[in-house]
Amino acid sequence: AKLRRRNCCTNPPPGPWQLPVIGSLHHLVGALPHRGAMRDLSRRHGPLMLLRLGELPVVVGSSPAAAREVMRTHDAAFASRPRTATLRELTRDGLGVAFAPHGEHWRQLRKLCVSELLGARRVRSLRHGREAEAVNLVATVASLSSPAKPVNMSALLARYVTDAIVRAVVGDRIRDRDAFLEKLDEGVKVAAGFSLADAFPSSRLARALSGAARRARAHHREMTRLMDGVIEEHTQRKAAGDGNDDEEDLLDVLLRVQKDGNLQVPLDMGTIRAVIIDLFGAGSETTATTLQWAMAELMRHPAALRRAQTEVRRVLAVAGECRVSEESLPEMRYLKLVLKETLRLHAAVPLLLPRECQEETRGVLGFDVPGGAMVLVNAWAIGRDAGIWGEDAEEFRPERFEDGGGAMAGVDFRGTDFEFVPFGAGRRICPGVALGLAVMELGLASLLFHFDWELPGGAAPEELDMDEGLGITARRKSDLWLQATVRVPVPNV
Numbered sequence: 001a002k003l004r005r006r007n008c009c010t011n012p013p014p015g016p017w018q019l020p021v022i023g024s025l026h027h028l029v030g031a032l033p034h035r036g037a038m039r040d041l042s043r044r045h046g047p048l049m050l051l052r053l054g055e056l057p058v059v060v061g062s063s064p065a066a067a068r069e070v071m072r073t074h075d076a077a078f079a080s081r082p083r084t085a086t087l088r089e090l091t092r093d094g095l096g097v098a099f100a101p102h103g104e105h106w107r108q109l110r111k112l113c114v115s116e117l118l119g120a121r122r123v124r125s126l127r128h129g130r131e132a133e134a135v136n137l138v139a140t141v142a143s144l145s146s147p148a149k150p151v152n153m154s155a156l157l158a159r160y161v162t163d164a165i166v167r168a169v170v171g172d173r174i175r176d177r178d179a180f181l182e183k184l185d186e187g188v189k190v191a192a193g194f195s196l197a198d199a200f201p202s203s204r205l206a207r208a209l210s211g212a213a214r215r216a217r218a219h220h221r222e223m224t225r226l227m228d229g230v231i232e233e234h235t236q237r238k239a240a241g242d243g244n245d246d247e248e249d250l251l252d253v254l255l256r257v258q259k260d261g262n263l264q265v266p267l268d269m270g271t272i273r274a275v276i277i278d279l280f281g282a283g284s285e286t287t288a289t290t291l292q293w294a295m296a297e298l299m300r301h302p303a304a305l306r307r308a309q310t311e312v313r314r315v316l317a318v319a320g321e322c323r324v325s326e327e328s329l330p331e332m333r334y335l336k337l338v339l340k341e342t343l344r345l346h347a348a349v350p351l352l353l354p355r356e357c358q359e360e361t362r363g364v365l366g367f368d369v370p371g372g373a374m375v376l377v378n379a380w381a382i383g384r385d386a387g388i389w390g391e392d393a394e395e396f397r398p399e400r401f402e403d404g405g406g407a408m409a410g411v412d413f414r415g416t417d418f419e420f421v422p423f424g425a426g427r428r429i430c431p432g433v434a435l436g437l438a439v440m441e442l443g444l445a446s447l448l449f450h451f452d453w454e455l456p457g458g459a460a461p462e463e464l465d466m467d468e469g470l471g472i473t474a475r476r477k478s479d480l481w482l483q484a485t486v487r488v489p490v491p492n493v
């Protein structure tokens, strides 16, 4: 592997100049990797470019054609995940699903995710838990709001999403929620921190000096302890007959499959723990980030906010409902477009999860990708490309997806249209799309139904800052504080 990493093929993609030791690291320092550096670099070097982070070749695709090459034409060659030192420590060598190397272990767990854990039928069957969490969210907003007191919607939305996902996975809240949230957050940061040991896999000195790999190891230990507590609580609750037994949660499903023993890879407790951590890790931050951006974009665009709110209130008035139930969501067509437009502008995982080229692959947009290269797709840049989306590409305009809304109206994000890939595509496409959308639609509809919204201190919409922070996900740099006024009474919890 070391040799492969160092070898370069005869016709590599173009890329920026490189220093002998640190490679292209200096091009990325101080910039958001997906935005400042990688998009600008790709404008200069082309839709498929080669960077070097220390010893590690990194190939970045930044156009629909490049995305199609990576995730369809050569999907099998790029279907593995990189096994950098940090990721190996963090994920116990890819024991779960999201960072598992391409192979039988991943194939079996992936099948389980798609058919049993995250499919549309299962997501529907978990709706009561989600609805209860949406009621909790609006009740909390109502209890914290007063005429002159804005609420921190970033924090409340993150908590709502975590509670909804945790409830889907283990059937209830978890006792150590705050410690758990903190650890998840830290995990995202550690995974994003590209360490010396990752950049110089052949250097023992770099490995010894790398704090990131050590932090990843400590994080893994702590996460294991927390997860064992969660599984223990779940077992005790079930033994005591508490909770809603009609709704099989995802941990129930995993334990049932373990007992049946008909999976072709051993589903031991270590693997179950790793899958659960993946579901929490992959599901909460992404969904929360998207929902926070949706709310922020609506605040920046009062006409869109009014239209979405009018629609939600009309649909529920016709149905005679006093709170949002999932049955009414299919009628809320504009709300779905708001989320779609948010996913376009704010791909929550801007470079998707990294893939690894297993062996030298020729003819990728006419170039050779070296074996061992990390392969990234800049979904964020593709979503904002004026050449694809038109002159108003950077504007928030959900109407572009409406019938008659223009050339891109029918473009979808479920992996068939390479102009719009916030969930990736191909074998590794996000299996959690249905759950993520259900949590977001329900949460957003509930907030729009019960409250009117303003920026604190009567600030004008254009004053709301829309800066992104640094990390593996594209979250808001600063928290979103909003003023909520109750318009439709909030149900009792």
Ligand code: HEM
Pocket: 097, 098, 099, 100, 110, 113, 118, 165, 278, 279, 280, 282, 283, 284, 286, 287, 290, 347, 348, 349, 352, 353, 354, 422, 423, 424, 425, 427, 428, 429, 430, 431, 432, 433, 435, 436, 437
């Ligand atoms: C707005 C919400 C979400 C976004 C934007 C998102 C995005 C992504 C992306 C970009 C990938 C990598 C795809 C690739 O490599 O091509 C991914 C993978 C994954 N996502 Fe999501 N995701 C979301 C919600 C969820 C939810 C709710 C879950 C489950 C609870 C989930 C579970 C996973 C898993 C398990 C993987 C790894 C799949 C594999 O490696 O085979 N995601 N997601």
